[in-house]
Amino acid sequence: MDPEQLTLEGVPAPRARRRPRAATAAVAQTLPVARVCVDLPPAHLDRTFEYLVPATMADDAVPGTRVKVRFGGQDADGYVLERVATADHDGALVPLRRLVSPEPVLTPQVARLARAVADRWAGTLADVLRLAVPPRHARVEAEVQATEPALVPPPSPDATAWADYRGGSAFVQHVRGGGAPRAVWTALPGDVDERWPAAVAQAAAAAVLGGRGALVVLPDGRDVDRVLDALAAADVPRWSPGVRGGAVRLTAEEGPAARYRAFLAAVRGHADVVVGTRAAAFAPVHDLGLAVCWDDGDPLHAEPRAPYPHVREVLALRSDLEGAALLVGGHGRTVEAQALVASGWARDVSADRGRVRARTPRVQALTSTELAREGAAAAARLPTPAWRTIRDRLADGPVLVQVPRAGYLPAVACGRCRASARCTACHGPLGLHRADGSPTCAWCGRMATDWRCDECGASALRSVRVGSERTAEELGRAFPGVPVVVSGARAASGVVAQVPDRPALVVATPGAEPVAPAGYAAAVLLDAAVSTAGSALGVLPDAVRRWLTAAALVRPVGEGGVVLLVGDAEPRASQALVRWDPAGLAERELDERAVLGLPPSVRMASVTGTREAVTAVVQRVRAAPLPAPLDVLGPVPVAGAERGAFEPDVRTLLRVPRSAGAALATAVAASLGVRSARREGGTVRVQLDPSDLG
Structure with missing residues (x-):
């Protein structure tokens, strides 16, 4: 007899579930x-x-x-x-x-690249495809396209911007001929038709002239616009609907419709060149002939979402998979790019010393030793030689002042005992947003209106770190009547793209320096010691990269251009800037990392999370068969990762030789798969080749 489901009077009986x-x-x-x-x-x-x-x-x-x-x-x-x-x-x-x-929307080439990226960084294909393919926009897909789009005339074979570089013209000719050369390029400043956007545009135009496509990936939208303008000057105009050929702008800031329209232009083969930011590294360029990564040391090139790939490495993988040329360029030189040169995988493209001296400004490091004769004035944040240089050079044009920190006073301390001022709620650092404002916590945002020092009970505050806003205020008082422009993500005017060629003081944070069409008359790089402080991996090459990016906007020495580095920075970084030799510093750093067993000389996985979860993941990796010995470093507590009253997160580093890097990624991915299938508790964040080991 079948069982019967009893029901109460007045209550409807439950519906029987039907199997699909x-x-x-x-x-x-x-x-x-x-x-x-x-x-x-x-x-x-x-x-x-x-x-x-x-x-x-x-x-x-x-x-x-x-x-x-x-x-x-x-x-x-x-x-x-x-x-x-x-x-x-x-x-x-x-x-x-x-x-x-x-x-x-997913071409076979991009699908193969996405699988390779997932395997290299121990991620999943679905995660990579979320980065590679933008969300669908149905209205854009339905837009009527011309059946026979008009053709853009081919660009002119011009490579004048590469004439001063050893191997530069040969690289462009090889790209135009259908080859797949790989180069690491150290760019120099110069006139408008010699600057790096013109060189990138001419290389991309050479690929188009050879019947192939080009892909240019840049850190931010300002650089994208500069390259698009340079491409237009090289006879590669911006793509428009109904036209076959040209360049498209592929960035997230364009908005969903414009971004998807540019993506479809690339996937349908209507655009020859794609210029964009980080996610554009996966753009479906038809018959890719050249991939360019500009300023590969910029942190914006590192994907903050799993599996955390880097644009430089993605384009290197793509160069191998699709047989395309690769150009990794910048004013500085990262250790990872130098490793490509040292291994013979890529060639160095740079200028000889005579060309470097002719096209760069005069650089002087104002250290405490250089300023010893100034007496007590040597301790000033803007010493007398820097003040005098600004005053003299303002008559010839704008002067750039680079400040490593944004804001007004990002950090303050007790005015009596110099103890760091901390929030009473979360113990975060206190700072000031304006001169008459109240101290505010940088972590939780609380205002400490009644703050008193825990050490001595005083309520007076003094500055510890000075930001761009306070610097602009001080310069405005020191040079009355001179316009002061502040450029930065947190500034009231935002990031300024360009300033006119007339006297002005331009205060900018690293990466937000506006462009002066004729070049700055001088540049002052403040707080140099702050830029080289810290224990992060690659802090010295990164500081030199930021300094050179600003110095490259200054006129050459023949036109009176001068750059002053103020502060006692690390001597090797200071000398690399003075000599304009970022490749030498990167080569030395690479040799030191090989001795110490640090990336990129080895492959390393960082496993961070709760102790039990990290231990389980690491134990499975240790049990996996690897072709080389596995070094396990840790676990150690992660500073600032406390979870309320519980113990902090921990981090373990897994290290193998580069030859066993693929096996390590496979083992880590397999361990994460077991963790997912078993639904293990806790949290884990895994990153291959982490950039921050400090």
């Missing part, structure tokens, strides 16, 4: 099985799944299209990776739920 019927729709006659990458976060589901292709989708569900599939009792997004005749799965297959769009 098996699909009875006709299946595609040709290649009826689709292998799909389903957008699923768990690491143990990082594989393709097979689905039947209904006959109604046979013509539209091609590789690269977006689809909806049934997974785990609910609908999920996915991409068709390929169509095959037979399935590897032995059981019954479920058909595709729905075709989201017939537009093939």
Whole structure:
């Protein structure tokens, strides 16, 4: 007798659950099985799944299209990776739920690159595809496109901006001829037609002239606009609908519609050149001939989301996979880029010493030794020689003042005992946003209106760190009647793109320096000791990169250009700036890292999280078969990672030789897959080749 569900009077009986019927729709006659990458976060589901292709989708569900599939009792997004005749799965297959769009937005080249990136950084394919393919915009897809778009005339074969570099002209000619050279380039300042945007544009135009596409990835939108303007001067105009050829701007700040329109122009082959920021490294450029990464040391090139790839490494992988040329350039030289040169994988493209001296400004380091004869005035933040240089050079044009910190007074201390002023709620550092303001915590934002020192009870405050806003205020008082421009992400006017060629004081934080068309008359780089302080990996090359980026905006020595470095910075960094020799510093750093066993001489994985979770992940990696010995460093507590009253997070470093790097990534990914499948507790963050080991 079947069991009976009893019900109360007046209460409706529960509805009987119905099992979903098996699909009875006709299946595609040709290649009826689709292998799909389903957008699923768990690491143990990082594989393709097979689905039947209904006959109604046979013509539209091609590789690269977006689809909806049934997974785990609910609908999920996915991409068709390929169509095959037979399935590897032995059981019954479920058909595709729905075709989201017939537009093939995932090209085979990008899919292969995404898989390589996921494998290299121990991530999942779904995570990488979220970075590579922008969200769909249906209205943009429906826009009418010309069936036969008008062609843009080919660019002129001009490579004058490369004439002063050893191997520069040969690199451009090789790209134009269809080759795949790889170069690390140290750029120099110069006139408008000699600056780095013109050189990048001429290299990209050479790829277009050779019948291939080009991809240029830059740190921010200002650099994107400068390269697009240089491309227009090199006869590669901006792409417009109904036109075949030109360059598109692919950045997130454009907005969803404009970004997706530019993406479709690239995937449909309507644009030859893609210029964009970090995510543009995955742009679907047809027949890629040249990939460019400018200023690879800029932190904006490092992806903050899992699996944390870096643009330089992504483009290096893409160069190998697609047989494209690669150009990694900047005014500075990172240790990672120098490693490419040292290994012979890439060639060095730089100018000889005579050209360097002719095209760069005069650089002087105002250390305490240099200022000893100034007496007590040597301790001033803006010593007399710097003040005198600003006064004299203002008559010839704008003067740039670089300040490493933003804000007014980012950090303050007790005026009596000099103890650091801390928030009473979270113990974060206190700072001032303006002269008459109240101290505010940089962590929780609380205002400490009644603050008193815990050590001596005093209420007076003194400055410890001076930001760009306070610097601009002091310079305005020192040079009355001179306009003062503040450029920075936190400044009231934001990041200023360009300043006119007339006397003005321009105060900017690193990376926010405006461009002066004729160059700055002088530049003063303040608080040099702050830039080289700290224990982070690569702090010295990064400081030199920031200084050189500002110094490159100054006129050459023949036109009176001068750069002053103020402060007792680390001597090796100061000398690299004075000699304008970032490659020498990077080479020395690389040799030291090889001795110490630090990246990029080795491959390293950082595992951070709760102690139990980190221990479980590391134990499985240690048990995995690796072709080389595994060094386990830690676990050690992570500073500033306390979780209330509980113990802080810990970090363990896993280190292997570079030859075993791929095996380490595989072992880490497998351990994360086991953790996901078992639903282990705690939190874990894994990063391959971390940049911060301090």
